[in-house]
Every structure is written in structure tokens, then in C-alpha cells.
Amino acid sequence: MSNRIIPLLTVLAALFAVWYLAAALMNASLQRDLFANNDNKSYTTGDLINSSLNMERPKLPAPHQIASELYKLVIATPPSSKRGLVFHARITLEETLIGFAIGAALGIGLAVLIVSIPLLEHSLMPWIVASQTVPIIALAPMIVVILNQFDIGGMTPKAAIAAYLSFFPITVGMTKGFRSPDPLQLDLMRTYSATSAQVLTKLRAPASLPFFFASMRIGVAAALVGAVVAEVTKSEDGGLGARLLAGSYYGQTVQIWAALFMAAALSGILVALIDGIGRLTLKRWAFLT
Amino acid sequence: MKAARDLLPPLVFGAAVLLIWEGVVRLAGVPSVILPAPSAIGERFVHSIPTLSADFLQTIRGVLAGYLIGNATGLLVAILIDRSPFLQRGLLPLGNLVSALPIIGVAPIMVMWFGFDWPSKAAVVVVMTFFPMLVNAAAGLRSAGSMERDLMRTYGAGYGQTLRKLRLPSALPFVFNALKINTTLSLIGAIVAEFFGTPTVGMGFRISTEVGHLSIDMVWATIVVAAVTGSLFYAIVALVERRATFWHASYRAK
Incomplete structure (x- = not known):
């Protein structure tokens, strides 16, 4: 140690x-x-x-200035106050989690489709890859505007952007994961005359667990980046991204750094949480000894 | 022939999406403020080529400068700390942590330090691309098997020779992995950095101002430029990878 x-x-x-x-x-x-x-x-x-x-x-700013700013905004300010960072961090966290949940569901769903329908892999996968070489974040301001036209405001547009950023690593990781069982094991399932649904639930899904946690880890970090950038483009509702923008607008460097550290802490906590759950689960399923 | 067969399904799928898009917009009469038809975007694209190319040139400068510096320093630091297990144990967990952080948040700080023009965008890109390269290259340098290392020792090869002839080549697939990840990251970094301030040109600037004017077709035209740029950038790196690591298992099989 x-x-x-x-x-x-x-x-x-x-x-x-x-x-x-x-x-x-x-x-x-x-x-x-x-x-x-x-x-x-x-x-x-x-x-x-x-x-x-x-x-x-x-x-x-020197580290102690950021520390004292963080202390002032996180501990000395009541959590419900708009001036404190806890208030904004909560907004960002909610958007991240909603977006991540949607992104994870979409990502896993797409991976299931790609693994079960070979034709889809050839027609869909290149576009999924291409969708990521596009700087998705460039779309963020527009998604906000489009959803606004339908009177969908508040958190939804930001959660949508978070979901868009997080689904890709999950799709790719889970496709790999569902394909990870040995050909021997797949053959065994065939000798049992298992249906493809059974192969999925009894063999592919359990075998994909290590890939599942690895892609969740990347997905949640990506969702947080999406939420923060979306907040920059629509800053009226608050959030850590809005604090970044306000700080850069008024030249408040200490405030920018404090928001940055808060976002880093948030991301660190989410990733650590997933790592922890992952380690426990993988141990139970004997992937880790 | 085989290439044509591989290309056909995605092309058909893409064409179908564009057709459905055009059809839905026309039949349902979707206002162009919400979602312009592909044909309208194409028309806008053709009419604004001068603006779009100026934006492209502005942004790509920051992207390329940052991409080169960030990847080069990442690789260099990985090689430097390779000889010191102490530094590796100290730096790599930190690198892993930092690559999970929303680094893009440094954009406003870099714009403050390096001004509105492209150097500040390059700085954001440097910070974003450095850590993926560091972590990947460090893993790659460790990837040479102990048998091969032993063989180099029986040849009496020194550290430098082992590095050049064995460990750097065996690290190449990892390095290219980072190079590919970083193509997208660098475009994202430069465009988001432009949201925080630019001279009045650049793809990120164009997107944020045209959204403000509700000329959504122009935004889509810029996104087309960004998408093509990103895909080409990735494709070029992937092509170089194929040339440089033709011996690797993932290409040999095909």
C-alpha cells in the first residue's frame, strides 16, 4: 500500500x-x-x-484561495442558496443522472440490437461511429433551442445532451461485452438448442459484466461533460456550467476554478461509486478474485 | 468489390435517413426554425462557402496545433517516466483520474490566459489530448512481452535500442488508440473553447451566434463541416495506423 x-x-x-x-x-x-x-x-x-x-x-489563483472559496461556497453557504455551489452542483448532478440513465438504456438497447441482428451492425455501426467523430457538443446549443420551441425547457434539453454523449461508449463497450463469450460456450448453448434470447440472458449478459462496468464508468463521465457544456449554452437555469460562464464573463477566476473543482469532485465521486459497485459485483460473480 | 459490399449497407441507411428527414419536414410542414430540410441545409451550405471555409481555417489551426503539441508531450512524458517506476506510480493514477474529469471546463481559463484567438483553443486541446496519450502510451510501453525483452537482453541491446526496436513498436497500437480518441476530443475542445470567446470567426463562434439569430440552417451547415472534418481527421489517423501497424493481430486476420 x-x-x-x-x-x-x-x-x-x-x-x-x-x-x-x-x-x-x-x-x-x-x-x-x-x-x-x-x-x-x-x-x-x-x-x-x-x-x-x-x-x-x-x-x-493559488490553491489556498480556491480552497477557501470552496469552503465559503460549499460549507458556509446554505445548500438551498443560489449563491452556493451545492445548489448548482445538484442541478448538474440531476441532469447528469437523468441523461446517463437514458444514455445507458439507449446504449445497451443498441448493443443488444447490433449483436442479435447482423444486418444492423453493418448499416448502423458506421453511423454510430461517425456520430461521435462529429463534435456532438457543437449540437448542444441547437438541441436546447429546438426543444425550447416545443416548450420543453428546464432540465430535459441538458439531459438529452448528456444522454447523447454517454450512449456511444456504452454501445461500443457492450457490443464488445456481448461478443466476449468463448465460441465454445456459444456452441454449447447451441447444443442445448437455446434461443437467441436465452443465449443473451444466460450467457452473453453475464459474460459482459466487466465490460458493463467499464463502459458505465466512461459513460457517466461523458454525461457529466455533456451536462456542463449544455449549461454553458443555456445558463439561465444555473448549474456548474453556468457558473463557469458567469465566472469567465466577469473575470472571476477564483469562481471558475471553484466550479471546475466542484465538477471534478462530482465526476470523481460518480466514477468511484461505479467502480465500487463494479468491484463488489465482479467479485460476487467471480470475475475478480 | 468487397469494399463496395461493405460500404453499401451504411450508405443505404444514410440515404434512407436523409429521405425520411426531407419527407417528414415537407409533409408535416416543420418550420425551418426547428428543423430545416436537408435540401435547405445543402442550399445554405453552397451559398455560404466563403464564411464556412474562413470558420474552418480558424478552428482547424487551433485543433492541429493543440493536437500535435498535446500528443507529442503526452508521448514524451510517457517515455520519460518509463524509466522511473516511482514517477509512474505517482503520475499514472493521477492521469487516470484526470481523464475522467470534465477537462473541457478549463476552456474559459485558457481563453483568459491566451486571448481570444486560436492559441487559447490550441491550449485547451493540449490539455485535453495530453492525458489520454500519457495513459495509453505508458500502457503501450509496458506491453512488450517478457520473452521479447529477454531476447533483446541476450542480444546485448541497451535501453535505447530496446526502446527503439522493441518497445516503441509494440506500443504503437496503444499510441494510435490515443491518437484516434484525441481526434474527436481536439475538435470538441476547440469548438467549445470558441463558445467562451473568439475573434468573430470560427465554427464554435458561428454555431453560438447563428443559434442566437435563429438561422438554424446555417448552424446545420456548420455542423456538416464539423462532421466531415471530424470523420476525415479520424479516417486519416486510422489509415496511417493501418500502414504503421500492419503486423498487429487486428489487421493481420483480415
Whole structure:
């Protein structure tokens, strides 16, 4: 255990050191101008460094500034307040989960179709792949507008974009997973004269479990990216993407970084949750020993 | 002949989708603000080729610059940390974590640091493409079997020779996997970064402003450009992959 933790901590410590150095260097010129504007000519290098790391609108905020902003917005602000990050994170989380649920259902459904109907694979799969070489996110603003025309506002458009982004890795992963059983096992099912539905439920589905969790992991992360970008294009309803946009609009760098860290934490928690469930399930089914 | 047979089903499927789309829009009288017909999009496309190509040139600059720098540094760092198990154990879990994060959120920060023009888009692309390449290339460098490594040792090959003759070639399929993932990521990164500010040109800029003017056919025309660009980019990388890794099991079988 410790031979994993120590390298990780060393790298993290180095990262923090570089970050502080970069923050001091990047902000110094801004801070020098600020001192000059205030006719403060007698500042020392220590003063300069210290103030560069505590500016209100730095080019690069120092880690402790982000931490204190996060503390202020997450713990010190009541969760129901629109000014707090918990409020916005909840909106993003809901959109992500709805979108992910739709994307997972669609992805698994398509994979089942592709595995059971060979003709569909040849006609559908190239388009599914092509649909991803298209920068889907470019569609986001339009999906929002189109659904708005039908008076579908609020969360649905964003969940739709989240679903669109998350279905692809799930389709590809599950197609691979459903195909993962050995030819010998498939032959065995044939000697049992199993129907294709039986092959699916008794052999293909259980065999695909490791692929299932791997694709869920990617799918949920993709859904979160979709939700955040969709919020950027329709920021009135709040969400972490809206905070990013507002921060960039008003030059509030600390706010941007805080929203970014919140999104990262959200994604980390969702992925860890799926990993945990996956590990337990795979152990039970003896994929992991 | 075989290529034609492989191409036919998807082409028929695509043509059917376009026909149904056109038919539904015409018969149901869907207003073009919601969903323009494919023919209307085609007409718009032909009429706005100068604008579309200016947008394309603006965006592709950021995409290509970022793609090259991001992949090159990712590969380089993977090779550098390859000799140090300590750094690997420290960096790779971090790389895995970061590739699951919504990195695209750095777009507003990069626009603030590097200005509105294409360098800020390239910076977003660098950050987005770096980690997939790092993680994949590191896995690829470890993929050479112990038998082959032993063989290199019996030849008396040094670290550099083993790297050049055995481990880099055996890492190629992994590297190409990252290169393919990164084609899409880099286009997405550049377009979303343009949502946060551009000089008044670029595909992301065009999409967000034309949506505001409700000229949806122009948005679709831009999306067609983006789609073709993305598919071509991917196809070129896949073609190079086929040439470079012809010995790999996944191509040998065919």
C-alpha cells in the first residue's frame, strides 16, 4: 500500500509547489501594476509574492484561495442558496443522472440490437461511429433551442445532451461485452438448442459484466461533460456550467476554478461509486478474485 | 468489390435517413426554425462557402496545433517516466483520474490566459489530448512481452535500442488508440473553447451566434463541416495506423 501512496503524495506535493510558483510568477506583473496604481513604491519582494498569491482576480489563483472559496461556497453557504455551489452542483448532478440513465438504456438497447441482428451492425455501426467523430457538443446549443420551441425547457434539453454523449461508449463497450463469450460456450448453448434470447440472458449478459462496468464508468463521465457544456449554452437555469460562464464573463477566476473543482469532485465521486459497485459485483460473480 | 459490399449497407441507411428527414419536414410542414430540410441545409451550405471555409481555417489551426503539441508531450512524458517506476506510480493514477474529469471546463481559463484567438483553443486541446496519450502510451510501453525483452537482453541491446526496436513498436497500437480518441476530443475542445470567446470567426463562434439569430440552417451547415472534418481527421489517423501497424493481430486476420 505505502509503495503506492508515497509516490502519489510526492507527485501531488510537487504539483502544489509548481502551482504556487506559477501563481506567483503569473500574477506578479498584475500585482506590480496594482502597486504602481496605488503609488506604493516601497514594497519588498516578500510583499509582492504575498500579495500575488492573494489577489482578488488573479490570473492563476493559488490553491489556498480556491480552497477557501470552496469552503465559503460549499460549507458556509446554505445548500438551498443560489449563491452556493451545492445548489448548482445538484442541478448538474440531476441532469447528469437523468441523461446517463437514458444514455445507458439507449446504449445497451443498441448493443443488444447490433449483436442479435447482423444486418444492423453493418448499416448502423458506421453511423454510430461517425456520430461521435462529429463534435456532438457543437449540437448542444441547437438541441436546447429546438426543444425550447416545443416548450420543453428546464432540465430535459441538458439531459438529452448528456444522454447523447454517454450512449456511444456504452454501445461500443457492450457490443464488445456481448461478443466476449468463448465460441465454445456459444456452441454449447447451441447444443442445448437455446434461443437467441436465452443465449443473451444466460450467457452473453453475464459474460459482459466487466465490460458493463467499464463502459458505465466512461459513460457517466461523458454525461457529466455533456451536462456542463449544455449549461454553458443555456445558463439561465444555473448549474456548474453556468457558473463557469458567469465566472469567465466577469473575470472571476477564483469562481471558475471553484466550479471546475466542484465538477471534478462530482465526476470523481460518480466514477468511484461505479467502480465500487463494479468491484463488489465482479467479485460476487467471480470475475475478480 | 468487397469494399463496395461493405460500404453499401451504411450508405443505404444514410440515404434512407436523409429521405425520411426531407419527407417528414415537407409533409408535416416543420418550420425551418426547428428543423430545416436537408435540401435547405445543402442550399445554405453552397451559398455560404466563403464564411464556412474562413470558420474552418480558424478552428482547424487551433485543433492541429493543440493536437500535435498535446500528443507529442503526452508521448514524451510517457517515455520519460518509463524509466522511473516511482514517477509512474505517482503520475499514472493521477492521469487516470484526470481523464475522467470534465477537462473541457478549463476552456474559459485558457481563453483568459491566451486571448481570444486560436492559441487559447490550441491550449485547451493540449490539455485535453495530453492525458489520454500519457495513459495509453505508458500502457503501450509496458506491453512488450517478457520473452521479447529477454531476447533483446541476450542480444546485448541497451535501453535505447530496446526502446527503439522493441518497445516503441509494440506500443504503437496503444499510441494510435490515443491518437484516434484525441481526434474527436481536439475538435470538441476547440469548438467549445470558441463558445467562451473568439475573434468573430470560427465554427464554435458561428454555431453560438447563428443559434442566437435563429438561422438554424446555417448552424446545420456548420455542423456538416464539423462532421466531415471530424470523420476525415479520424479516417486519416486510422489509415496511417493501418500502414504503421500492419503486423498487429487486428489487421493481420483480415
